[in-house]
Amino acid sequence: RIRTRRPSVHRNLGYAMVGLGALMLLLGPAAAWTVQQRAFGTPHSNPGFLSVQLSAIVTFAVVGGAGVLLRNSPSSHKRLMLIATLVLADAGFARWLGGPIAEAFGKGPWQRYLGLSGATALIIVGIGVYDLMTRRRLQPAYVAGASWALAGQGLAAYLLFVPAWKLFATHLLGH
DSSP, X not given: OTTTXXXXXXXXXXXXXXXXXXXXHHHHHHHHHHHHHHHTTSTTOOGGXXXXXXXXXXXXXXXXXXXXXXXXXXXXXXXHHHHHXXXXXXXXXXXXXXXXXXXXXXXXXXXXXXXXXXXXXXHHHHHHHHHHHHHSSOOHHHHHHHHHHHHHHHHHHHHTTOHHHXXXXXXXXTO
């Protein structure tokens, strides 16, 4: 609604989205825990995958929260809100691209990263490329948000292969 010069609509929707985002911070981990609990002990069980699920919600909270705090800086706000949204889109892209990437490249940590987060990482980097091409510089909030998001995605993929994390996640699930 900003482009149509109706900032009051954007602002009111923004307040509602802050409430929805806060609700997601409660429901996201609860849903991840419930799914992992139900799958535990089945062939689909993967307690270590909590790293991906929890990393996405933490990244969303940090980057989205920064975007809300910087709402009076349009260039910072829009980049941070876009990055926060993209980290939640990992799940959809991973369902679509994860299998083909694993078949083509294997199932190691970097291949897993590409399958889980490669598409959104490419889009996040693309935002920076766009800024460099159009403004000849990177916006500082973009650098901070993109760094946080990409590091979170990488850490989540790495933890999938750490036995101590799997043990800890299993303990979190009460098993």
